[in-house]
Amino acid sequence: MQINGAQMVIEALIAEGVDTVFGYPGGAIMNVYDEIYKQKDFKHILTRHEQAAVHAAEGYAKVSGKVGVAMITSGPGFTNAVTGLADAYMDSIPLVVISGQVPMSLIGTDAFQEIDAVGISRSCTKHNYLVTKAQDLPRVLKEAFHIAATGRPGPVHVDIPKDVTAEIAEFDYSIVLDLETYKPHVKGNPRQIKKVMEAIANAKRPLFYLGGGIINANAAYEVRDLVQKTGIPAVETFMARGVLSCDDQLLIGMLGMHGSYASNMAMSETDLVIGLGVRFDDRVTGKLSEFAKNASVIHVDIDPASISKLVNADYPIVGDVKNVVNEMLELIAGIESQKYKVWRETVQNFAKLHPLTYHEDTERLKPQWVIQRVGELLGDSANISTDVGQHQMWTGQFYPFTRPRQFISSGGLGTMGFGFPAAIGVKAATPEKISINFTGDGSILMNVQELMTAVGNKLPVINIILNNNYLGMVRQWQTLFYDKRHSETDLSVQPDFVKLAEAFGGIGYRVKTKEEFDSALKDAVEKNVVAFIEVIVHRMENVMPMVPAGGSLFNMMLLEKKGEK
């Protein structure tokens, strides 16, 4: 059929089964927005900032497993969206981000709202396109969705000049893609998998090291099966929270810079690391030369470039982790769970020696309590997003996650301002669940305008602001490593968060006690409206344990015993 470029975009989105698009219109993308106005097949959610549109699409994609779609205009619309692209790239989130561009005849002339968008997005996307002819659009959009979702997922950016959206050409979306140069390797080498199973059978202290790739591959339940059947203890990265259920006896906890003592010690003592969908991030490994020093390393990943990038893999397997784990389950006969009994006890003793905990305070609420309490009250019925900072680490440590895709956070890029828009995307994708965003008094102000999006679209996100009047994580580093020089981290000057929420048509609570918190949360859930629950928490609380940057995993700063100072 002969249609114009803008109509092609709409037809392609419908053909891809897109039900929600997050975006913000502007000059160069107006033709497409005109077609959005005319259609009824998908919903468009108008955010109040382009960065938020991309974060919302990320939240949507992470919680649903589908490709998230964001739409923006040229120039500042695009540059605002770059942080979102970079965030999705670092955390391997499948997105298609469509931007308008000035007409072809004006490209390169420093036209109004012109920027070399593909030049900028090249280094923070999996792939990108500048579409120069309407006839290319069906193929490009089909490729974009395919590339975003397959292999190691990631954001794909499609830049479309305004005249291309007006140009008429043939649209046929049934074309078969011929991507000779893009063929992700999804099936693990069977001989190597056999060797891996032998290595596991021969190991004395094996340890599962579970990463976010498991969630991307929808392999969490296969991994749960594998862990259960082998009886091998497991640690999760921050991105893997929810792969195992919090009540799984074999789950030691989260490892890394703010991992539990037991997890980091287990990683330091193991003789065989079984890495599944991980990338040995510096926040996980600490000092590389001391990381899992006595261990051989199995590394299963879809991305060959992740393997042996930082830690040499003795047993590299390139493949989709779901396929590989299924193959491993076939060969499980030779593994005796009983053999690892002593090792399991060793790990349990680590946990007894320094359990993950905190000290209650009589004067002010502790942020960790708030997170645990939300877990007790809402548990599985909530999806949990976070911003970036101390509250984020405490959420990783203390929220009782029970399922994959329950936890949405900016891990790789560490983007303050991610949480609220992401939680909006989460709510749009899974309206049946309560959408909680744990945030801080620093982070929330970085995309606070999204109150309007949430209120306007009736997406009742509950933001729990753990307010310590500090840029807490930076303050913690200053306290510990900069001799308490709290440079520019004191956030004592603040808006009235209750009034702020109310000004946008939401509801606000300020709570100081446990009782107040319980009733505020209950009220916000019952009223089912956009809410800010500002919790006044202890100002100087630190995230513990902590492996100082560049230090070895086993050299942790630990929570001071009560009474110790």
Add this chain to the structure above:
Amino acid sequence: MSDNNERRVVSVIVVNEASVLSRITDLFSGRGYNITSLSVAPIPESKYSRLTIVTSGSVRVIEQITKQLHKLIPVLRVYEHADLVEKEMAIVKFPASENIADISTLCAVYNGKIVNVGENVIIVMVSDEPKRVDNFLKIIKRYNPKEIVRSGAVALER
């Protein structure tokens, strides 16, 4: 990771499409790798081009470079060469007053010849292994070369 910084030649086969070269050079600059020389030309009767990149790094760095290159969507194949035939070209301009017979003889030794003799200048070309081109350029200094142009290397596996 800069231990054992060896010179390496990597060949990359890419789809002929807009901005494919910047994808490759961006990858090098973004990840802190160096390009010593680069040559690109379309492969006849195909939709592909071949890049020959001379770079340096440890075994691990080179392995990362090849893997990262392969991750780029328009990249079809990446070869890291061990045993190869490698050629480079240089074109040099001398003042016409220099000894043309000497220059001509030297060029012949380095697979080259005089390609142009004008009123004021002599232009010669040589094509040889990069190391030998280095040598040639060292030796001809005494003939006061006015301008030197050097190509990147091209290479084929033996």
